[in-house]
Amino acid sequence: MPVTTTGPLVAVGEEPGDEAESPTPWLSVREVLARFGPFVRPDRGRLLAALALLAAAAGCDTGVVVTFSSLVDDAVASGSTSSIWGVAALWAGLTLVGGLFTAAGGALLVRAAERVVYRLREATFAHLQRLGPTFHSRHSSGDLVARLTSDVDDVEALVSSGLVTTVVAIGTALCFTVAAFVVRWQLALVVLALMPLLWLATRIANRRTKAAARVERHAAGRVGAVVAQSLANLPLVQAYGTEAVESARLARHGERWRAARVRSGLISTVYQPVTGLLEGFGVLAVLVVGALLITSGQLTIGGLVGFAAFLGYLYPPLSQLGELNLLVTAAVASSERLAEILDARPDVTDRSGAVDAPARRGRLELRGVGFTYPDGGGAGVSGIDLTVSPGELVLVTGASGAGKSTLTRLLLRFFDPGRGAILLDGVDLRDRTLAAVRRSVTLLPQEPMLFDGTVAENIAYGTADATPLRIGEAARAASAEDFVLRLPDGYRTRLGEDGVSLSGGQRQRLAIARALLRGSPVLVLDEPTTGLDGPTAGAVLGPLRLLAQGRTTLLISHDLRMAPFADRIVVLDGGRVAAVGTHEELYRSSGAYHRLWAAQHPTRAAAPSAPALPAGRHAARPGTRPVVDRRARATARPSGGPR
Structure with missing residues (x-):
């Protein structure tokens, strides 16, 4: 049974999480800034420098408007251009100078913003990798990808660059407002009278955008999930001719996304003309009042033209503040989705003072182990007592739902037992760090997992000190080198996504080579022959036997082809140990095991016997690496070998 989990079962065309937009509560802007502010602190200097430069640029713009007023008045008064140079x-x-300040401040702002995005995405991804099956079973990978990309960008736009832009816009608006009162307070009062109308338009738009933004971010995650799942299962989709079904799934979520985006776009589209209309009324009112002041001798033409220029500089930051308000609404919705990840607690954590050293011998003891899944789903286990010594191969078998996968998850500390204890070299797994446990236990999963890298990189995955020589030795021991050398670039051939x-x-043999290279004292083989035909399964049995030599090995499988070679067989039934013994003993005495064997070998009247793997005499010395017989004659690395 595979260790990795998929999402909960849903009906065709439905997605996990459709029942609710988001389980997270609404967050205020202050809460968002407090939560994500620490990601900004390392770049406070850059942001403050950008703020100072942009504020200086606003000051230069104020000076430009003042000098423009003098420029017009001097030209009109003198009747020539000689006095205005x-x-x-x-x-x-x-x-x-204002342009230079703007460029420098913008450059600093961009650099700081991208650094914040990098830190936030890195921290979210690191925490996501620490979360266990409970969290990942409730969230699809496509939705999580959307959170790590677009949602991170939206949050950054609020907590770093958006914050600076907002402060600059507010400062600029205040600067020009004060300057306007200094130049001509009567005209400034006319402009100020329109401010409540601008605030009211922004408030209404913000209220209507808030709900649409939340729906849009959730729908975007669902679209990403559908695309990721469909592409991952593309061979099945094509083989079953269900392209239209998948397109319909995408269309259903895409329609919600489209509707939410249209709603947000319409609000923005209406908001901009409304604010533009209010600004136009403001300019018209200033011109009318200014004309009256000019006729009464209280204002010069240059003063009126200069004040109109003030409006050209004043209204853009006011409009920008309104648009930033809409941006903040979207950022808050995204921050809620990121907070859901960052607030999620891992299924297991390290205890204070936990041992960080990996096990040396690999003696494994299960003492009264019991576990029930938090959500009540899945097959738990109860009262499991088992001891496996170094060099011993124990096959754990049983019908589907017997608890085999649960046992695998407990051994790797994806979960901790609810009752009893699992000891490794006499130390409770919970008293070792997660890193130490996973350095001590190597998993060979049911589905071989390969990355989009070279053959050598995939074999060396998880072994930091792997050398080209050891990679080649592991491949030969796993009977993989023959087909590897037939690949276009040998060990340097890129395998593509998932090989x-x-x-x-071939994928299974590369996975075996990876496990051989790690050399951990405990080995967990999770359904290693599932999905392989008879000849192919037979071809990997030899490497599997070599992989098990000298290690504490648990073979979790319903496939009994390796049963005759196991030192002991443990039969699980309903989460409990139903029988323990050798293949011959259980075939004769255990009804459950006899039924399992007969179901897989209906034409055989009796169980064939085979010598068990040696547990002591011929096994590799416990604590040593059983990967390669280093006494063997060294051979030159063949062409195309690992670098």
Whole structure:
């Protein structure tokens, strides 16, 4: 049974998580800033420098407007352009300096923002890898990918670059407002009278956008999940001719995503003309009042033109604040989805003072082990007592639902027992760190897992000190080198995602080579021959026997082809140990085991006997690496060998 878990079973066309938009509560902007602010702290210096530069640019823009007013008045008063060159030079200088400040501040802001995105994504991904089957069974991989990409970007737009932009926009608006009152307070009052209307338009748009943003982020995650699942199962989709079904699934979630995005887009589309209309009314009111002041001698033409220029600088930051408010709404929805990951607690954690050293011998003891899944699903175990010594191969078998997969998860500490204890070299697994346990136990999963890398990289995965020589030795021991050398670039051939170009037996042999290279004292073989035909399964049995030599080996399988070679066989039934013995003993005495054997070998009248793997005399010395016989004659690395 595979250790990895998929999502809960759902009807065709449904997705896990469809029953609720999100289990997370609404977060306020203050809570978001407090939660994600620590990711910004390392770049506070850059952000403050960007803020200072952008504020200086706003100051230069204020000076530009003031000099523009003087420029117009001097030209009108003198009737010639000769008297305006000094003011024009000042105007050009302020414009140039302001542009330089804007460019420098923007560059610092971009660098800081991308560093925040990197830290947030890295921290979220690291925590996601620590979460166990309980969390991952409730969330599809496509939705998690969406959270790690677009949701991270949205949160950054609020807590770092968005925050700086907001402060700059507020500062700029205040700066121009104060300057407007200094230049002509009567006209400034006209502009100020329109501010409540702008605030009201922004408030209404924000309220309507909030719900749409949450639906849009959730629907985006569901679209990603459908695409990821369909592509992962593309051979099945094509073989069954269900392309239309998958397209319908995508269309259903895509329709929700489209509707939410259309709703947000319409709000934004309406908001911009409304604010533009209010700004237009403001300019018209200023021109009317300004004309009246000019006719009464209280205002010059240059003063009116300069004040109109003020409006051209004042309204953009006000509009920007309104648009940022809509951006904040989307960022809050994304922050809730990231907080759900970061707040999730792993199924297992390290105890204080846990031993970080891996086991040396690998003696395994299960004492009254019991476990029930938190959600009540899955086959638990109860009262399991078992001891496996170094060099011993024990086959754990039973019907589906007997608890075999649960036992595998407990041995690797994906879960901890609810009752009893599992001891490794006399130390409770819970008293060892997770890293120490997983350095001590090597898993060979039911489905060989390969990465989009070279053959050598896949064999060396999980072994930091792997050398080309050891990689080649492990491949030869796993009977993999023959087909590896036939690949276009030998050990340097890229396998593609999940080794799609290899056969099942070839993928399994590479996985065996990876396990051989690790050399951990405890080995867990999880259904290693499932899905392989007779000849292919027979081809991997030899490498599996070699892999088991000298190690504490648990073979978790319903396939009994290796039963005659096991030192002992443990039969699980309903989560309990139903029988223990050798193949011959259980065939004669155990009804449960006899039925399992007969179901797989209906034409055999009796069980064939075979010598068990040697538990002591010919086994590799416990604690040593059984990967390679280092006394064998060294051979030159063949062409295409691992580098």
